[in-house]
Amino acid sequence: MFQYVEQDQLLFMSLFQYMIGNTDYSIVALHNVIMLDDAKGVRRTVPYDFDYSGLVNAHYARRSEAPHRVGPGAAVARPCKTEAEITRRSRRFREKKAELLALPASLASLGLDEGSRKYTEKYLDEFFEIVGPQQVQEELRFRLQDGPGM
Numbered sequence: 001m002f003q004y005v006e007q008d009q010l011l012f013m014s015l016f017q018y019m020i021g022n023t024d025y026s027i028v029a030l031h032n033v034i035m036l037d038d039a040k041g042v043r044r045t046v047p048y049d050f051d052y053s054g055l056v057n058a059h060y061a062r063r064s065e066a067p068h069r070v071g072p073g074a075a076v077a078r079p080c081k082t083e084a085e086i087t088r089r090s091r092r093f094r095e096k097k098a099e100l101l102a103l104p105a106s107l108a109s110l111g112l113d114e115g116s117r118k119y120t121e122k123y124l125d126e127f128f129e130i131v132g133p134q135q136v137q138e139e140l141r142f143r144l145q146d147g148p149g150m
Helices: 007-020 083-095 097-106 114-130 138-143
Strands: 033-037 043-047
Touching: 007 043, 007 083, 007 114, 083 097, 083 114, 097 114
Parallel strands: none
Antiparallel strands: 033 043
């Protein structure tokens, strides 16, 4: 199945899901993910429904540890390539770090309280520590290795 999906975008989506701590999705089962083909026939994964992600931190959400789920804390491998490819793909996130970290403060006018803002900023900071420019840490390599479960 994965051979038909645009690989850079698939890895980018996996890193996005990792960044927000979303364990409530499955590419194989198409749970909270859809596949779209563009005009050239390139298949892409599009995630949705993020209320169970650690970043959202909804009071009713429980992290799934089911083998077909992925995300921080999940005991499952993810689709990826080499450490160099992960580092290259995570560069897009690092380039947007300032903008991403500024988002929680920008939501104060929409009702995001101070405690939630601090939590969200800390959550994102932890992600950027993992995908730092010097190296991809062991945790990220482990969680993004090839394997079953997708």
